[in-house]
Amino acid sequence: MFIHAVSQFVAPPAANPRTLKEVLKGYTDTPFRRVNKFILLALVGAHRCVRGRTLNGNASVYLTTENGNLGDTNNVLDQLYRQHSLPMPFSFINTMSNTAPFYVAQSLNVLGRNLSISGLGLSFERGLELARLDFDPGSVEEALIGAVDEAPPEGGAVHLAVEGSFWIHVKKARDGALGEVAEVRSFPDREALAAWCEEEPVLPPGRGLLACGAAVPHEERTDWQRRTGLAVFDYGADYGPFDTVTAYGITKFLETSPSTSLLHINRNGQGRYVALILHRYGS
Amino acid sequence: MRNRAMIKGRAIACALGEDLDAVVRGAREMRPGIARLPLTLAGMDEVRPYYLLSRRGPESLSAAPETFFYEVLFDTVERALADASLRTADLRDLAIFFGSTAIDIPVYEHAYGQTLRETSRPASMVSSGYGRIADEVAGRFGIRGPAYTFTTACTSSANALLYAAAMIAAGRIPRALVIGYDLFSHLGFYGFESLRLIATDGYRPFDRRRSGIIMGEGCGAVVLEADDGGDAGAVLCGGANRVDAYNVTTHALEGGAIAQVMWDALEDADVEAGAVTAIKAHGTGSENNDRMEGNGMVRVFGDALPPFTVLKPLIGHTVGASGVVELILFTACLQRGFCPPTLGFEEADEALSLRPVTEPRPLSRGIFLLNFFGFGGNCTALVVAVRG
Amino acid sequence: MKGSLDNNLKMDLKRLIIDACDLDVEASDIDDDGLLFGRGSQLGLDSIDALQISIAVQKYGVKITDSKQMRRVMASINTFADFIRPE
Numbered sequence: 001m002f003i004h005a006v007s008q009f010v011a012p013p014a015a016n017p018r019t020l021k022e023v024l025k026g027y028t029d030t031p032f033r034r035v036n037k038f039i040l041l042a043l044v045g046a047h048r049c050v051r052g053r054t055l056n057g058n059a060s061v062y063l064t065t066e067n068g069n070l071g072d073t074n075n076v077l078d079q080l081y082r083q084h085s086l087p088m089p090f091s092f093i094n095t096m097s098n099t100a101p102f103y104v105a106q107s108l109n110v111l112g113r114n115l116s117i118s119g120l121g122l123s124f125e126r127g128l129e130l131a132r133l134d135f136d137p138g139s140v141e142e143a144l145i146g147a148v149d150e151a152p153p154e155g156g157a158v159h160l161a162v163e164g165s166f167w168i169h170v171k172k173a174r175d176g177a178l179g180e181v182a183e184v185r186s187f188p189d190r191e192a193l194a195a196w197c198e199e200e201p202v203l204p205p206g207r208g209l210l211a212c213g214a215a216v217p218h219e220e221r222t223d224w225q226r227r228t229g230l231a232v233f234d235y236g237a238d239y240g241p242f243d244t245v246t247a248y249g250i251t252k253f254l255e256t257s258p259s260t261s262l263l264h265i266n267r268n269g270q271g272r273y274v275a276l277i278l279h280r281y282g283s
Numbered sequence: 284m285r286n287r288a289m290i291k292g293r294a295i296a297c298a299l300g301e302d303l304d305a306v307v308r309g310a311r312e313m314r315p316g317i318a319r320l321p322l323t324l325a326g327m328d329e330v331r332p333y334y335l336l337s338r339r340g341p342e343s344l345s346a347a348p349e350t351f352f353y354e355v356l357f358d359t360v361e362r363a364l365a366d367a368s369l370r371t372a373d374l375r376d377l378a379i380f381f382g383s384t385a386i387d388i389p390v391y392e393h394a395y396g397q398t399l400r401e402t403s404r405p406a407s408m409v410s411s412g413y414g415r416i417a418d419e420v421a422g423r424f425g426i427r428g429p430a431y432t433f434t435t436a437c438t439s440s441a442n443a444l445l446y447a448a449a450m451i452a453a454g455r456i457p458r459a460l461v462i463g464y465d466l467f468s469h470l471g472f473y474g475f476e477s478l479r480l481i482a483t484d485g486y487r488p489f490d491r492r493r494s495g496i497i498m499g500e501g502c503g504a505v506v507l508e509a510d511d512g513g514d515a516g517a518v519l520c521g522g523a524n525r526v527d528a529y530n531v532t533t534h535a536l537e538g539g540a541i542a543q544v545m546w547d548a549l550e551d552a553d554v555e556a557g558a559v560t561a562i563k564a565h566g567t568g569s570e571n572n573d574r575m576e577g578n579g580m581v582r583v584f585g586d587a588l589p590p591f592t593v594l595k596p597l598i599g600h601t602v603g604a605s606g607v608v609e610l611i612l613f614t615a616c617l618q619r620g621f622c623p624p625t626l627g628f629e630e631a632d633e634a635l636s637l638r639p640v641t642e643p644r645p646l647s648r649g650i651f652l653l654n655f656f657g658f659g660g661n662c663t664a665l666v667v668a669v670r671g
Numbered sequence: 672m673k674g675s676l677d678n679n680l681k682m683d684l685k686r687l688i689i690d691a692c693d694l695d696v697e698a699s700d701i702d703d704d705g706l707l708f709g710r711g712s713q714l715g716l717d718s719i720d721a722l723q724i725s726i727a728v729q730k731y732g733v734k735i736t737d738s739k740q741m742r743r744v745m746a747s748i749n750t751f752a753d754f755i756r757p758e
Binding site for chain 2: 034061065066067068070073076077080081082084085086087088089092093095096097098099101102103105106109111112113114115116117118119120121122123126129130133134136137139186188189268269270272274
């Protein structure tokens with residue numbers, strides 16, 4: 001699965017979706033209405049990644065998300081429980097998070113697979129894994145894979161400094177690619193991942209970078225560094241915690257690193273692991 | 284025909300019951316259990332039909348839902364794992380594929396309402412993460428394989444089946460636990476009402492007197508494994524997913540994308556249209572669904588349309604759960620010798636002139652096409668072989 | 672006063688429609704007599720817009736439940752205003 005374009009959109013939580021609409025106008029002339037903040041975040045990231053190019057009409061869209069829609073879900077519950085009214089139809093429809101990949105597909109005219117995928121703490125990895133599964137037998141030859149999460153509504157218990165939308169444009173064809181998703185591998189526990197790292201040196205020492213996902217504790221990171229002998233690529237401190245931070249790190253590597261490789265290790269709360277290997281080609 | 288994965292174990296909870304024999308008997312005797320729920324929360328003095336799980340009545344809807352939510356889920360999964368006779372070591376490397384429309388909304392909307400009543404401030408956080416439910420299942424049963432959650436509205440668990448079978452066929456995982464689960468939520472019930480989609484007068488898909496959808500609750504769990512090549516059981520042969528970009532709420536009436544997803548699914552399964560024994564239609568009961576699905580089926584099969592049926596009048600539209608729940612109900616009926624009928628259908632719509640199966644029809648083996656469509660233009664079709 | 676003669680009410684309705692349907696137009700750009708629904712109409716609204724408006728308009732104490740009535744009532748700003756205030 002070869003990477004042909006990358007986009008990053010990261011910003012303080014938008015208080016009003018209209019600001020995102022204005023941002024979106026910088027990338028596409030298509031007018032959008034009845035779309036909420038979550039959908040607009042997805043559109044901004046996807047259109048920023050595509051930058052006006054035409055995709056194959058059978059290309060697929062894989063949107064990964066930790067929490068899906070938060071704002072309109074809150075609105076509908078407010079309409080029901082506080083105002084004792086029927087919800088506004090479009091607020092209800094937009095609580096379903098797959099409306100976001102729908103609008104991405106509609107506005108880019110890509111009519112292949114269209115999915116909204118999650119895995120607690122590992123959503124972006126799960127999306128990459130399923131996309132690779134589709135690429136291998138050739139069922140899919142071109143896709144947009146994104147990670148989108150809006151910050152929780154204002155005044156809540158959880159406050160995040162930023163929210164984001166990060167996308168990669170992938171093809172089966174290598175010509176003109178800037179990099180590659182070379183491996184996505186799941187492990188039942190830390191020992192299994194450690195064994196894999198030892199069996200076959202994942203990346204030759206000194207020939208790549210190591211990054212760890214947000215849930216990997218600090219002392220464990222030093223252990224992975226020792227085991228792999230790779231230099232550290234640290235992105236977690238840039239903005240603090242937010243839901244799409246893994247995709248932020250991956251796209252940052254692809255946008256800023258020189259020609260090299262990245263081993264990305266992440267885990268969930270239950271101690272199950274996913275390892276990614278990405279290559280960034282020289283320009 | 285490709286054999287991607289076979290159904291090794293299964294369990295269901297729906298309006299017809301939880302014991303599979305009882306559920307099949309209910310389908311044969313066409314005995315649905317429909318509750319009538321008031322629209323009080325939105326200040327409306329009306330009731331709407333709804334298919335609640337057989338284990339509860341309307342009074343339970345105001346009780347704390349979290350306990351109930353996980354009781355139903357864990358119980359259904361436990362029965363499916365037992366049906367598959369998995370050993371503890373097999374459980375460890377299971378992969379989980381979970382599909383739902385409402386995810387954990389039934390749990391947190393209750394918390395939202397309660398906090399609002401007690402503190403006059405609503406709960407500040409909605410959703411504890413879409414992937415949490417699958418992880419709760421993993422934690423409960425000691426499962427250490429990867430977990431994938433699909434939220435594509437009414438195709439959610441059909442897509443979970445599609446990817447589970449593909450991953451097994453690719454040799455990436457030995458077996459999968461696929462779950463479709465949607466419980467009653469006020470958000471969904473009042474949401475469908477706000478779209479004026481809920482039937483007021485009986486559930487009658489494809490009938491000219493159709494008046495809309497009746498929602499239902501359901502939990503279905505199947506264990507999939509690589510096909511053992513035997514001569515019994517049900518096998519997932521393939522399928523497809525694509526998007527109809529026509530509109531976020533409705534598919535195009537001409538049924539172009541609907542036909543395409545059926546063609547794609549047949550091609551993926553390496554099955555000719557002429558080899559299809561019968562179709563399980565999506566059949567939500569809305570006029571739009573009848574037209575677009577009817578047009579789509581005619582595009583694919585022309586004059587040789589095989590018998591088709593709709594299961595929703597028996598158990599309600601279980602939205603994101605419908606992929607797994609309807610797969611279990613349909614294959615279980617076939618394996619007991621009949622194709623379940625479309626309850627409620629009486630008069631054909633002249634504009635369509637399509638008649639679904641209306642009486643239990645003797646049928647126990649063959650190749651079947653199962654359709655699922657949802658909001659966001661989502662279209663999924665699965666091809667299943669039943670070997671008797 | 673009949674609704675269609677009340678410019679304030681009509682302005683409020685236009686703002687309500689713009690808000691409910693997420694339209695990128697100014698209230699003053701909407702013609703009182705022009706059609707609101709269907710292809711080629713001034714706003715190109717569809718059946719879900721009608722549902723959206725029918726819920727938003729409940730603050731005027733009116734309920735529109737029948738979909739055919741809904742399209743008739745909301746044909747234009749003038750017909751809509753007259754429905755809300757017939758006298």
